Every structure is written in C-alpha cells, then in structure tokens.
Amino acid sequence: MPRISIIPSFELESGDVLNNITVGYERWGTLNDTGDNVIVVGHSLTSSPNAQSWWSGCVGPGKALDTDKYFVVCANVIGSPYGTVSPISVNPSTGKAYGLSLPQATIRDTVRLHKVLLDRLGVQKIAFAIGGSMGGMQVLEWAQYGSDYIRGMVPIAVGARHSSWCIGWSEAQRQAIYADPDWNDGMYDLNAPPTSGLAAARMMAMVSYRSFESFEAKFGRDKNQHGSFQTATWLQHHGDKLVNRFDPSCYVYLTRLMDTHDISHDGFTYQEVLASLDQHALVIGIRSDILYPLQEQEELYSTLPQANLEILEGPHGHDSFLIDQDELNDLVLHWRQQQIDPLIDSSLEHELDCCACT
Amino acid sequence: MPRISIIPSFELESGDVLNNITVGYERWGTLNDTGDNVIVVGHSLTSSPNAQSWWSGCVGPGKALDTDKYFVVCANVIGSPYGTVSPISVNPSTGKAYGLSLPQATIRDTVRLHKVLLDRLGVQKIAFAIGGSMGGMQVLEWAQYGSDYIRGMVPIAVGARHSSWCIGWSEAQRQAIYADPDWNDGMYDLNAPPTSGLAAARMMAMVSYRSFESFEAKFGRDKNQHGSFQTATWLQHHGDKLVNRFDPSCYVYLTRLMDTHDISHDGFTYQEVLASLDQHALVIGIRSDILYPLQEQEELYSTLPQANLEILEGPHGHDSFLIDQDELNDLVLHWRQQQIDPLIDSSLEHELDCCACT
Numbered sequence: 001m002p003r004i005s006i007i008p009s010f011e012l013e014s015g016d017v018l019n020n021i022t023v024g025y026e027r028w029g030t031l032n033d034t035g036d037n038v039i040v041v042g043h044s045l046t047s048s049p050n051a052q053s054w055w056s057g058c059v060g061p062g063k064a065l066d067t068d069k070y071f072v073v074c075a076n077v078i079g080s081p082y083g084t085v086s087p088i089s090v091n092p093s094t095g096k097a098y099g100l101s102l103p104q105a106t107i108r109d110t111v112r113l114h115k116v117l118l119d120r121l122g123v124q125k126i127a128f129a130i131g132g133s134m135g136g137m138q139v140l141e142w143a144q145y146g147s148d149y150i151r152g153m154v155p156i157a158v159g160a161r162h163s164s165w166c167i168g169w170s171e172a173q174r175q176a177i178y179a180d181p182d183w184n185d186g187m188y189d190l191n192a193p194p195t196s197g198l199a200a201a202r203m204m205a206m207v208s209y210r211s212f213e214s215f216e217a218k219f220g221r222d223k224n225q226h227g228s229f230q231t232a233t234w235l236q237h238h239g240d241k242l243v244n245r246f247d248p249s250c251y252v253y254l255t256r257l258m259d260t261h262d263i264s265h266d267g268f269t270y271q272e273v274l275a276s277l278d279q280h281a282l283v284i285g286i287r288s289d290i291l292y293p294l295q296e297q298e299e300l301y302s303t304l305p306q307a308n309l310e311i312l313e314g315p316h317g318h319d320s321f322l323i324d325q326d327e328l329n330d331l332v333l334h335w336r337q338q339q340i341d342p343l344i345d346s347s348l349e350h351e352l353d354c355c356a357c358t
Numbered sequence: 359m360p361r362i363s364i365i366p367s368f369e370l371e372s373g374d375v376l377n378n379i380t381v382g383y384e385r386w387g388t389l390n391d392t393g394d395n396v397i398v399v400g401h402s403l404t405s406s407p408n409a410q411s412w413w414s415g416c417v418g419p420g421k422a423l424d425t426d427k428y429f430v431v432c433a434n435v436i437g438s439p440y441g442t443v444s445p446i447s448v449n450p451s452t453g454k455a456y457g458l459s460l461p462q463a464t465i466r467d468t469v470r471l472h473k474v475l476l477d478r479l480g481v482q483k484i485a486f487a488i489g490g491s492m493g494g495m496q497v498l499e500w501a502q503y504g505s506d507y508i509r510g511m512v513p514i515a516v517g518a519r520h521s522s523w524c525i526g527w528s529e530a531q532r533q534a535i536y537a538d539p540d541w542n543d544g545m546y547d548l549n550a551p552p553t554s555g556l557a558a559a560r561m562m563a564m565v566s567y568r569s570f571e572s573f574e575a576k577f578g579r580d581k582n583q584h585g586s587f588q589t590a591t592w593l594q595h596h597g598d599k600l601v602n603r604f605d606p607s608c609y610v611y612l613t614r615l616m617d618t619h620d621i622s623h624d625g626f627t628y629q630e631v632l633a634s635l636d637q638h639a640l641v642i643g644i645r646s647d648i649l650y651p652l653q654e655q656e657e658l659y660s661t662l663p664q665a666n667l668e669i670l671e672g673p674h675g676h677d678s679f680l681i682d683q684d685e686l687n688d689l690v691l692h693w694r695q696q697q698i699d700p701l702i703d704s705s706l707e708h709e710l711d712c713c714a715c716t
Binding site: 176180199216218219239295 | 558561569576597651653
C-alpha cells in the first residue's frame with residue numbers, strides 16, 4: 001500500500017530548502033524490537049516504490065528480500081511522480097506545479113531524505129541496501145553511513161559514478177523531449193504534456209536496456225500484418241505505455257538526478273570512498289549490459305574491501321536485473337544467509353522467543 | 359569534384375518507377391584500358407560521396423585505395439541529399455519536393471542504380487568494393503554480381519541483414535524526429551525543417567557510434583564553464599552540426615533504407631547467399647562496436663567461402679572505421695596486395711608499357 005510521510009523542511013546539497021515535502025514509500029514485513037532487520041530497496045528510473053510488483057521474484061516470504069524475517073522498505077526518489085516531491089508536486093509558495101523550478105536534487109540528497117523517513121519509522125540499523133541501476137546508486141550512498149549503521153550492500157548494474165557514456169544517453173533522451181512542441185521549456189500544461197517526446201526518449205532507453213542478442217531472439221526481422229518490423233511496434237508500445245504512467249518533466253529531472261551520481265566528496269576520490277566502505281558487499285554485474293558495463297562492477301568489486309562479485313550471464317542487457325529474477329534471487333539469498341543473517345539472528349531469535357510466550 | 363549522372367528511368371524493387379533521376383558521385387584516379395582497376399566505395403548514413411574527405415587515411419596515392427593504380431568511385435545512395443534522388447529532390451510530376459512520397463528504395467536498389475552508373479563510366483569489372491556500416495551493406499549487395507564481375511569485397515562493421523537491434527535504434531531516432539512539431543508528417547517547409555528532432559536523433563546516434571571506454575577517456579565527468587557535462591556539450595555540437603548539412607526527411611528515409619538490408623532473396627536464406635559469394639573477402643570487425651557487434655562479422659567470416667577476418671581492437675566503437683584509419687589502411691592495403699593486385703597487375707603493366715611508348 002502506498003504511504004506518504006511529510007517532511008517539514010529539507011535542505012538540498014545545493015543549499016536550496018524544500019518545505020512541507022512528501023516522501024512516498026512502501027513497506028512489507030515487521031520491524032523487530034531492535035530495529036535492525038531492515039532491507040532498503042532502491043528503485044530504478046521509472047519504477048514506483050512498489051518493489052513487490054516489479055521484483056516479485058525477490059520480495060516475499062522465504063525470498064532474498066524475506067518479508068517474514070525482514071522489514072523491507074522502498075522509498076520513492078526525489079523527482080519521481082510516485083509520491084515524493086517532484087516537478088508535478090505543488091510548490092506551496094506559488095500554488096502551482098514546480099515543473100523544472102524544483103531545485104535539482106542529487107542521489108545523495110534523496111538518500112539523506114530517505115534516512116529521515118527511516119528514522120521516523122524507528123529503524124536503528126539497515127541489514128542491507130539493494131538496488132539496480134539508479135537503485136544501485138542509492139545503495140552506494142547508503143553505504144557511506146558506515147558499517148555500524150548499514151551492514152551490507154548489494155549494488156547491481158551500476159558504477160561508482162555515472163559515466164560520461166550514460167550521461168550521453170541521458171542527454172540524447174532529454175533532447176528528444178525538448179524537441180516536442182508541448183515541452184515549452186518545461187512549463188507545459190499538465191493536461192497536455194509532451195508525450196511524443198517522452199515516448200521517443202523511452203524508446204531510445206528501451207533499446208539501451210536490452211541487447212543485440214535479446215532483440216535477435218525476440219524479434220529477428222519479423223514484420224507485423226501492416227508490414228512494420230515487430231521491433232518498432234514493440235518499442236512504440238513501450239513508448240506509449242510510459243506516457244500513461246510517467247511525466248516528462250519528472251523524466252528530465254530524474255535523468256539529471258542520475259547524472260549527479262558520484263560517490264566522491266570532500267576531496268576524497270571515488271576510489272578512496274569505495275576503499276572506506278567495509279560492509280559486506282555483493283556486487284552484481286550483467287555480462288550483456290551495454291549501459292553499465294561489467295568493468296564498472298569489476299572496479300567496485302576490486303576496490304571495495306569486503307566484496308563478492310556475481311555475474312548474470314543472460315542475454316537481456318541492463319534490464320536483466322528485472323528479468324532474470326530467479327537467478328538474482330538465488331544469488332542474493334545465498335549471500336544474505338552467509339553474510340547478513342548471522343548478524344541479526346540473535347534479535348530474530350529473541351523475537352521468536354517472545355512469540356512463544358504469548 | 360561532385361559529379362552528376364542523369365538516369366532517364368529506373369524501376370525499384372517495389373515496382374515503382376523513378377524518371378529522370380540524378381546519381382551523385384565522385385571519382386579519383388584513371389580507369390585502365392581493360393576497365394577493371396576499379397574500387398567501389400560505399401558511404402555510410404550521413405556521409406557524402408567525397409570519400410577522400412572522410413577517409414583521407416585510406417584514399418590517395420600509395421594508400422589502400424590507391425588513386426595512382428586504381429579508379430576509385432563513390433556514388434551517393436538513393437535518399438541521401440548529396441546528389442542522388444532523395445526526399446528533397448523535385449518530383450518532376452508535381453514540381454515540388456518528393457518528401458516522403460519518394461517511393462522507399464532498398465540497399466539492393468541503390469546498388470543496382472550505381473551499377474547503371476558504373477556501366478556508363480565504362481567499368482568492366484570491379485577489383486573490390488569496400489565500405490563500413492551502410493557502406494558495408496552495399497558491399498554485400500555488390501558481391502552478388504558474382505566473382506566474374508567483382509573480384510573482392512571488404513565489408514566493415516556490418517552484418518548480412520540489419521538486425522532487430524539496429525532497427526530498434528533506427529526507430530527510436532525516427533520517433534525523435536516525428537516528435538518535432540516542424541516535422542508535419544514529413545510535409546514540412548524546406549525552409550523550416552524539424553531541426554530539433556534531427557539534432558536529438560543525431561545525438562542518440564553519436565552515442566551509439568562510440569563506446570563506454572571512449573567517452574570515459576574523452577570526457578569523464580568533466581564540466582564546462584557553464585556547469586554542463588562536456589559529454590552533453592559535445593553531443594549538442596554534433597546535433598547542431600548535422601542539422602546544417604543534412605535534411606530530416608532524408609534521415610528518416612535513409613534509416614528506413616538501412617532497415618531493408620537483408621541479402622536473402624528469392625527463397626535463399628542469407629546464409630545460403632553468403633555461402634555462394636566466392637570472391638576474396640576481407641571482413642573487418644570492431645571489438646568495441648555495440649551496434650554491429652563482432653559476432654555479425656564472425657558470422658560473415660565463417661560463412662563466406664574465401665574470407666579473412668581482421669579486428670580493429672581500439673576503444674572507439676562503431677565509428678572506429680572512420681577514426682582508426684591508419685590501422686584500417688594497413689589491413690586493407692596488405693590484403694589488396696596479396697589478393698587483388700595480382701589479378702589486375704597484367705593490365706596495370708600493360709598501361710605502364712603504353713605510357714612508356716608516348
């Protein structure tokens with residue numbers, strides 16, 4: 001069930017202050033007495049906080065994100081239209097939607113905001129944070145709260161900073177939105193958004209999320225009854241689908257948010273920051289990912305002091321973390337049982353004792 | 359120097375007939391008496407027939423495309439705005455530009471049209487055809503005239519048919535153009551073309567032509583003085599640059615032309631057609647190419663009966679065939695000297711004798 005928390009005041013890294021903003025989130029399972037059986041899930045670009053819907057193979061009783069043993073929380077990032085403050089939220093000082101006048105937040109800002117939420121929920125420690133793509137960026141920011149607070153992390157299909165390659169893809173997609181006449185420099189009527197531009201951006205993104213091999217296997221050069229390539233028809237379908245559930249200014253804002261991703265800070269290089277993150281880490285890469293290529297995860301693995309590396313070998317490209325869920329679930333479950341469960345089992349046992357008493 | 363030839367009537371594979379159409383081309387060197395010292399160059403999507411400008415490392419005296427020994431011809435494809443009939447040509451039956459009412463040609467059509475041109479120029483045999491990307495598609499069509507007519511071929515960074523992956527990239531780029539208000543279903547005023555859409559499409563294409571590694575090395579996360587990522591600035595520059603030299607309807611038409619690429623015909627599979635092409639072939643692949651991945655060239659190599667395979671190992675992605683010209687020149691020069699020069703040396707010697715007489 002979608003939930004909302006209202007934060008009276010929140011200062012961004014830029015110094016801009018947002019007042020009375022919402023944070024949307026979903027939660028599953030029960031927080032234990034010691035407040036440390038917590039799994040934080042980071043969602044990706046266009047996903048909602050309903051992780052159970054888009055990660056049904058990984059979230060649930062007995063699964064890697066075990067809702068019987070753990071309290072699983074997924075909060076919406078700043079700029080996304082699923083409950084947290086975004087360009088389509090009302091600016092309290094004008095009574096109108098922010099649009100792109102919403103100050104640009106960073107991945108770090110969004111994790112700091114989510115920390116405020118977790119504090120409210122009574123979370124004392126995070127067992128591990130997990131996420132793919134933009135979700136993985138959040139994981140690497142969470143880890144910087146230190147191993148006393150967050151015991152493990154599972155960054156998937158991500159690097160320590162958004163690469164210039166990914167910034168290039170982002171920019172090309174934004175330009176497709178800007179080219180739509182209804183864009184109007186982001187000050188469009190919310191009843192007439194630039195849907196053609198957003199659909200074009202989404203189609204571009206959908207190709208980049210997959211791979212040569214998966215497209216060959218799925219479509220080949222097959223045509224539909226109207227003589228169009230199935231590839232094109234499928235892309236148009238996905239473009240239209242996103243238009244019905246996402247806002248173009250949020251898309252622009254969030255791609256810029258991803259472009260801010262860089263764990264370096266305060267004079268420390270990203271390598272130095274990585275080397276300081278001594279949590280148990282399970283780094284997961286995807287062999288066929290063209291956007292966040294395996295070399296980025298290999299770098300995480302070789303620089304993090306306590307990391308394992310696992311690789312999804314399927315052909316589905318970047319989206320594999322949303323497609324090959326059974327394989328992903330097995331990898332994370334095994335790692336969790338080895339590295340994380342022992343750290344919180346005493347509190348779990350304590351809870352079981354209590355249950356036996358009643 | 360750009361040249362034009364006028365063809366009174368030409369029938370496309372579709373059955374449509376084009377009347378009084380132009381073919382633009384450029385040529386270097388001198389045709390020998392036997393008319394067989396001919397190298398045909400296929401140009402890529404947005405290139406002009408001026409191969410000496412974009413392949414200066416490969417075209418010239420002593421180079422792989424040796425303009426002292428060979429007669430080098432590069433003709434403009436149907437649909438490109440550099441001299442051959444295209445959407446911006448005048449339709450003789452209306453007196454107005456064709457726009458997208460120009461019947462859709464195929465790669466095969468364009469090579470058939472270029473054959474008419476070569477016949478006019480007195481060409482008896484082609485020593486070899488060479489080209490990368492869309493140029494490579496033309497090479498594979500040329501080869502089907504048989505080894506009595508065309509003795510060698512150098513397809514670069516291409517496959518036997520346009521993959522669904524590449525069709526996907528094409529379609530996403532077209533959609534970016536369609537999203538521009540000035541597109542007007544292709545019936546736009548030529549003085550007010552949909553430049554924003556074309557620029558967005560070009561930016562998308564420019565990313566896909568490069569690689570993660572080359573972007574990292576070139577830009578990293580550097581920003582310019584206005585706080586924009588260098589990656590984005592560079593892409594915008596390339597978007598703007600194309601707008602000044604290319605027409606949006608030609609871009610749409612040509613990407614559709616590439617999507618037609620499929621050497622299968624008349625009930626023969628593309629593998630059967632490949633197996634029938636017994637010319638000397640030098641297949642060149644690019645390790646870092648995400649668009650036309652190496653496996654496509656490995657398939658050409660393993661199915662063509664007389665092929666060598668060479669690989670450009672640099673980081674520059676699909677564009678490597680335009681960037682790593684010295685390396686490319688060495689590969690093609692060596693192959694030409696081994697496989698092609700001996701076949702026409704008798705006629706070359708004959709010419710030298712003639713020169714000695716005068």
